[in-house]
Amino acid sequence: MKINSRNFSILLIATAVMFVILLLPNPETLPVAGQRALAVLAFAVILWITEAVTYPVSAVMIVSLLALFIGLSPTIEDPSVTYGTSEALSMAIGGFSSTAVLLVGGALVLAAAMEITGLHRRIALYILSKVGTQPGRLVMGTILVSFVLALFVPSATARAGTLVPILLGIVAAFGLAKESRLAALLMITAVQSISIWNIGIKTAAAQNMVALGFIKAEYGMDITWGAWFLYAAPWSIIMSVVLYIVMTRLIKPDIPDITKGNSLKKQLDELGKMSSKEKKLIIIALALLILWSTEGLLHPFDSTTIMIVAVAVMLTPIVGIFGWKEVQQKVPWGTLIVFATGISLGTVLLSTEGASWLSANSFEAMGLNSMPLVMMIALLAAFNILIHLGFASATSLASAFIPIVIALAGSMEATNFNAIGLVVIMQFVVSFGFLLPVNAPQSMLAYGTGTFTAKDFLKSGIPLTVIGYLLIIIFSATYWQWIGLL
Structure with a gap:
């Protein structure tokens, strides 16, 4: 800058x-x-x-x-x-020793592998080509692609970088300008869906790793990939349905019939046959997904160890996908530095009692620690959403806010709830970023194409934020208590 x-x-x-x-x-x-x-x-x-x-x-x-x-x-x-x-x-620099940083680093290497081989683009094009070319089907396909990519690509910006050019290609194939309502419909759907699945999948976003790093440092435990999915995926599934309903009613494409579009099949054909590297990457990615989802159930290996082994395999000559010189140019090392520093700052705030003092003189002074649990979650979530308006990075917001939540949880008068659950739920809210393009890097990437206005984005963001917030409260009062998160 x-x-x-x-x-x-x-x-x-x-x-x-x-x-x-x-x-x-x-x-x-x-x-x-x-x-x-x-x-x-x-x-x-x-x-x-x-x-x-x-x-x-x-x-x-x-x-x-x-x-x-x-x-x-x-x-x-x-x-x-x-x-x-x-x-x-x-x-x-204590954050640099966190296993969460290694997990993020390994996942960024996986994202680089997707980019180098072009597999992420093939997956996106294949799914979109199968759902059809009616506006509603394209919206559905865009949401589905964002979910599938979230399983394997840990960077929301990288997922947006995959989807944006494909969606622009679809719009162009129908003879429409990038300022068309179809372009706005697809672009906003893509980035809002990416934000939704940042919450649903543990490895989909770096800010999740920030919270997990604090949890590991404070409580000495980790949350498995499968457990996180059990907690958050139902919320993300419901919100994906809400997103479909909101977008198909909010923005009507400016042409009545777009069934003549054949750009998707053409783009897919241009990719040619799947390369051996793509096949290897599919095997590695599926193995990762299976091992992550069965962590603690079928085997004793944690997510980070599984990720590092996968990176070692991808870098191994002959059986691997690329060499170090090739991949090091694709990994955003600055992201890791920021991520680790955020964990360090939060850990220092906790160890020096700065976070607990701030909590005692803000949230505790307001009586939050003596409120009923669901009401406290409602107020904390509302505050979380409000301060997110000033942050362009959810990772930074997590670094600043989650340590204060941990300190607040430690001061709670009630003991019949899971303090870690409160922290995890607040981390879900950290990833909202639905209201303004500036609140998430992936939204800014799409906004830079000129396909939609900030007003368009806000119109979709308001109902998504309100409904998402209400779902957080409802889940806190029901589902998350039933499964033991709270």
Whole structure:
């Protein structure tokens, strides 16, 4: 991102806010290290919301600040001793040792394999070619493709990058401009469906791994792929039906008959026969899906180990798909840096008691920790949706918000519910991003094509957000309690 006067001014403001918090009188109930961690959090949130610097650059800044400020802070156990910059730096980069980071990294390699072999495009074209060319069928096919790709491609932006050119090709095949209502219908459907299945599938989005990293650090446990699917997939299935109903009624294509389109079959034919690398990748991807979904049931291997073994196989000469030089150019390493730094910041907030103090002086002061569980979830979810309007990255939002939820769960007066379940449900809401294109990278990618307006997107986003929010409350009162998530 280009650094201009606006971005530099925002950077100065973020720095000023950070130092104001650092210089405030230290509350008795807040450790010095916790106050300094909150100051870095404020700095980070301003940069994340405004994107004054790129996310990887913000990650380097955050690590540096944590190493310096926490390093010079007295420890919680013995205030006469400081952490030291070496120990603080270890805390600041602690997220890089999280198994969640390895899972995301491996999944990004899998996404690169899909791109290099072209298998993701073949899958998308095949499904769309089978559903037909009526508007309603195309909407259904777009939702189905987003679900299938979510099983294998962990990046929402990458899935959008696969779908967008295919959908533009469909629109062009019918002799329509990209500003047509058909283009708007398909593009909005694609990115809203991608957001829906970010929630339904554990490995579909990096922000899920952020929450799981915090859960592992705080509670010492992981949630299997199958368990996550059991919790979230019913919600995503219902929301997919809602999306179909909303989109087919909200946007009517501007031509009465588009059955003459044959672009899908033509594009599929142009791909030719499936290559040996594509066949290998199909075998690896299906094996991954089977092993992930049976984790803890048929075998003892965790999701991350399974993913790393799959990467090793893909990189193995002869039996593999590509070499390291080929894949390293396709993996967005900056994403991993941001992801790991987000986990580090959240973990520091928890370990220095900054998150618990913030929770006690915000949510707990409002009486949330003594409210009935479902009402508390309703208020937390509403707050979550509201603050998401200021975030362009769900990963950043998860890094800032989930540690506070964990601290709140730890202070709850009631003990007849699963604290981890509360954290997981709030993570589901973190992935909403239905209202504005700027709230999700995949939406911005599609918005950049000029096929729809922000107003069009908002018209679809309002009912999706309202219904999705109500479903969160209903599931919290029924299904999630029945299956033991709460």
